[in-house]
Amino acid sequence: MATYEWAGDTPAVAEVLSFTVSYTSGTVNYTLTINGKDVTVAGVTDTASTVAALVLALNDSEIPEFAEITFSDASPELVLTADTAGKPIGTVTAAVSGGGTGTIDASPSTTTSNAGPNVWSANNVKNVADGTRGTLPTAGDVMFFRSSDVSLLYGLETAFAGDELFIEASYTGTIGLPRTNIDGSTSYSEYRERLWDTGDADVTIGGENGTGSSKLRFEVTDATDAAKYYIESTASSQDDDGAVELYVGSVGLVNVSINGGTLSIFTPIDGINGVSTLNASSGAAVTADVNTRLNTVTMNDFASCICSGFVSVLTMQGAPTFTYIQKGGNAVTANIYGGTFNLDAGSTGTITTVNLGPTATLNATDLTEDMTITNCTIEAGATINDSNDRLTFSNPIDLGQSGLTDVSLDLGRGINIQKS
Numbered sequence: 001m002a003t004y005e006w007a008g009d010t011p012a013v014a015e016v017l018s019f020t021v022s023y024t025s026g027t028v029n030y031t032l033t034i035n036g037k038d039v040t041v042a043g044v045t046d047t048a049s050t051v052a053a054l055v056l057a058l059n060d061s062e063i064p065e066f067a068e069i070t071f072s073d074a075s076p077e078l079v080l081t082a083d084t085a086g087k088p089i090g091t092v093t094a095a096v097s098g099g100g101t102g103t104i105d106a107s108p109s110t111t112t113s114n115a116g117p118n119v120w121s122a123n124n125v126k127n128v129a130d131g132t133r134g135t136l137p138t139a140g141d142v143m144f145f146r147s148s149d150v151s152l153l154y155g156l157e158t159a160f161a162g163d164e165l166f167i168e169a170s171y172t173g174t175i176g177l178p179r180t181n182i183d184g185s186t187s188y189s190e191y192r193e194r195l196w197d198t199g200d201a202d203v204t205i206g207g208e209n210g211t212g213s214s215k216l217r218f219e220v221t222d223a224t225d226a227a228k229y230y231i232e233s234t235a236s237s238q239d240d241d242g243a244v245e246l247y248v249g250s251v252g253l254v255n256v257s258i259n260g261g262t263l264s265i266f267t268p269i270d271g272i273n274g275v276s277t278l279n280a281s282s283g284a285a286v287t288a289d290v291n292t293r294l295n296t297v298t299m300n301d302f303a304s305c306i307c308s309g310f311v312s313v314l315t316m317q318g319a320p321t322f323t324y325i326q327k328g329g330n331a332v333t334a335n336i337y338g339g340t341f342n343l344d345a346g347s348t349g350t351i352t353t354v355n356l357g358p359t360a361t362l363n364a365t366d367l368t369e370d371m372t373i374t375n376c377t378i379e380a381g382a383t384i385n386d387s388n389d390r391l392t393f394s395n396p397i398d399l400g401q402s403g404l405t406d407v408s409l410d411l412g413r414g415i416n417i418q419k420s
Helices: 047-060
Strands: 003-006 016-025 029-034 037-042 069-074 077-084 093-096 100-103 107-114 124-126 142-146 165-167 202-205 216-220 227-231 244-248 255-259 264-266 274-280 285-288 295-299 305-306 310-316 321-324 331-344 348-364 371-380 383-385 391-392 407-412
Touching: 016 047, 029 047, 037 047, 047 069, 047 077, 093 100, 227 244, 255 391, 264 371, 274 285, 274 305, 295 305, 310 321
Parallel strands: 003 142, 142 165, 165 202, 202 227, 216 244, 227 255, 244 264, 255 274, 264 285, 274 295, 285 305, 295 310, 305 321, 310 331, 321 331, 331 348, 348 371, 348 383, 371 391, 383 407
Antiparallel strands: 003 124, 016 077, 016 100, 016 107, 029 037, 029 093, 069 077
């Protein structure tokens, strides 16, 4: 086992790519594509003239993805050089059409690879034991990000392959790229790899001795062995999502424990595994999108969670808040021993079981559609707020040993109470 540390000090080098072009005769259209956007140039006279025409048209393009590249003539090569050293060009493809005789490589050759302080590469990682470079972590290894403000932005196509990853609170850089690239005068949807796949590693974020990072973007795509995320603290997020963004792939599986900071969980529409367990406590704040599966959720203290996806079992103690936007008939069991369980606007369907403890509140005042709760038990001190009469209880609410004066029930108007 080896221990590694992020250095992020490799000198920046501009990436250089090249396409080989040929033109003989007839109608040949040469199209270069970046991020789904095209520049097309017709072949003229011969190869040299065609390369010259391509260079002129591509450098004149106002498409922002093309504007980040300088195109030059080394006929029969069309050369692409990144304008910003250390920032990769990304995926560029080319094709020809028309009935004439001419060719261009489908993908470019790499003349000079992108390098720089923000790239996940062996030169930016040092072995803690002896300070050597040149090796990325592999199975059994441990990696630290600490005492640095250098962000990891590129080379994220290479997943983390070690066993443990620590992002300490003394690390104030960011990891990953935002959805929208605003580096130039015109923004565009980012087409480079945005997220860092952490495999099935155990990932620990935050802690003492620092403010932490304001944005860490990770993904989990493997279900061989559930990844584990431990989040102790984060800085305030730089946008409306959590400081930690966790994307769970279509078959990814992860266990999450968060004691502080903010976390947003995202899942593609075909996700089948998701978050096996989510434990949130202290002042942690979590959001989960509509496709996310939260199989078992435990919330304590003053934690909060806004969930638009699937929940199987929810357990709350202390004074947490769970705001749920249920879509359809998820078989939810909600054990609310303390805190507030909000059924938010847009919720529909049936909740199988709600058990309310002495300091628990079930709040349905924001519901805009009717919902059904099959079984509900309520202890002395608990509250149900349904002033708009949106909830239907399939079975009578079970007060157990409590009397009506021991609980707070606002069930709207026109209700019947039957003692049994």
